[in-house]
Amino acid sequence: MFCKGKIIIAFTLLFLIVSCHNSENTKTEPVSVMSDTSAIQKVNSPVFMYGIASDSFTLVSGHIRRNGFLSEILLKHGVSMQEIDQTLRNSRTVFDVRKVRSGNNYILFCERDSTAKVRYLVYEHDPSTCYVFSFKDSLNITPFRKTIKSEIKYSSGTIETSLYDAMMNGDLPRSLSNDLSEVFAWTVDFFGLQKGDSFKVIYEELNIDNKSLGSARIYGAQFNWSGKTITAIPFIQDGKETFFDVDGSSLRKAFLKAPLQFSRISSHFSSARMHPILRIIRPHYGVDYAAPIGTPVRAIGDGRIISATNEGGSGSMVKIQHNSVYATGYMHLSRFGEGVAPGRFVKQGDIIGYVGSSGLSTGPHLDFRFYKNGSPVDPLKIDSPPVEPVSEENKLKFQEIKTVVLSLLGTFN
Secondary structure, eight states: OOOHHHHHHHHHHHHHHGGGSOOOSOOEEOOOOOOOOTTOOOTTOOOEETTEEGGGSEEEEEEOOTTOOHHHHHHTTTOOHHHHHHHHHHTTTTOOGGGOOTTOEEEEEEOSSSSOOEEEEEEEOSSSEEEEEEESSSEEEEEEEOOEEEEEEEEEEEOSSOHHHHHHHTTOOHHHHHHHHHHTTTTOOTTSOOTTOEEEEEEEEEEETTEEEEEEEEEEEEEEETTEEEEEEEEEETTEEEEEOTTSOBSOBSSOSOSSSSOEEEEOOEEEEEOTTTOSEEEEOSEEEEOOTTOEEEOSSSEEEEEEEEOGGGOEEEEEEOSSSEEEEEEEEEEEOTTOOTTOEEOTTOEEEEEBOOSSOSSSEEEEEEEETTEEEOGGGOOOOBOOOOOGGGHHHHHHHHHHHHHHHTTOO
């Protein structure tokens, strides 16, 4: 638990960092201090669900069957086809009933009489949005958006096998491992983690009805990797949030450390390797990442696609020219990413293909190549230069946020 001093630091962090971020598409419920209203009691007050006085109805719940239709459910509970059709006509701009997803939940609000007719149907479209079909006083569909609550949390962990396993052992949101790996993607080799490496993270978790929606934002983090401590401090510069180290240098480099997430290296760069199929010794100028077929492969940096074709033994291959010095190749793909074609410009992180086993391959993997001035080099030994650091005019504000983040990260192990 936080002691009083740590609570002050946490609120200072929220003031300095959270206030720097604009609310975007999702509205969250702020933390508030509730007064004691236990002395005020309402007798027989109605219980509301989705804006409906639910204690006036019998509730029936279920989920949409595969190839099922809402009309089938409603017809079985006393709603006529004419009422259904008119409801859809009245609200065609509110919700397209063709977008109903099999497996999603619904709740019927039925009359408590012999007819048991449905007066409302609530369809849960996603965790935050429901659609209320009314067959009572009017025939229409209205959206109902649940309140999303935001909570600032902190956690730490030590690597035993992988970052993902450490997250699961700590009962942390699954999405947090992806978020953390993206923050440190340019500075930490997640395929080279060792037992004993550790992390700390301060993050925002979103909840609806006491169910976690996952992590939403990272407010500060540290990774101890290969004897180095790398700190990530969020800061908005030029209208965009970027993570910087303690010196104000961006953690975002010109190239990602790896073109895919959560895999393993099955073969390293070598000038003399026994080819697993040809059974001859020859150079292997790349790094093999073993991963399931269909795993997304991302461009490690901005650049122009110079080839996207089948290269015989290399299988389906994409090659990207990043600048006048560097180029990368992605081999043995199962298929190309959407829109991938020679001449197209891609951004760092764009999906350019999917792991496969095309060409001369013993199993699904990505053979990743890195070229410097046309010659192959070991991708794992590339020291990528950072992008723009904190500007001179922003250094004072960055220093304030850095002090708070470091203080809070220092309060827990």
